[in-house]
Amino acid sequence: MGNFLVKTVINGIALWIAAWVVPGITFGTSSDTWQVVRTVAIVALIFGLVNALVRPVAKLVSLPLIVLTLGLFVFVINALMLQLTSWLAGQVDLAFHVQSFFWDAVLGSLVVTLVSMILGFFNPADD
Numbered sequence: 001m002g003n004f005l006v007k008t009v010i011n012g013i014a015l016w017i018a019a020w021v022v023p024g025i026t027f028g029t030s031s032d033t034w035q036v037v038r039t040v041a042i043v044a045l046i047f048g049l050v051n052a053l054v055r056p057v058a059k060l061v062s063l064p065l066i067v068l069t070l071g072l073f074v075f076v077i078n079a080l081m082l083q084l085t086s087w088l089a090g091q092v093d094l095a096f097h098v099q100s101f102f103w104d105a106v107l108g109s110l111v112v113t114l115v116s117m118i119l120g121f122f123n124p125a126d127d
Helices: 002-021 033-053 055-061 063-068 073-091 101-120
Strands: none
Touching (some): 002 033, 033 073, 055 063, 055 073, 063 073, 073 101
16 A cells, blocks of 8 residues: 555656646646645546556557557557546546647656656665
């Protein structure tokens, strides 16, 4: 349970940094800090569930493309997971949105991957 919590916090930080770096990813326009923190936390939970449940199936189905592109298609899958998270957040009325697929979702997934990888090095639960 503790490892899931740490990974959710890492996802939340990575998503927040992606929203800060990529102009097409937003957490709404609220000036209330706690509202933004709550939104980031819930979106991080949604993103974690999407990555745990949908991403393995998507990678299995697209395995030939992953092999053909020497793994680069994984960036497209990550962008699709970010886009799916945006759609699911909209369904539960959260202020998280990814504008376009190519620039915003792909660039955002790259930022999320890099930040998660860097922060993951400091995760003592992965030892």
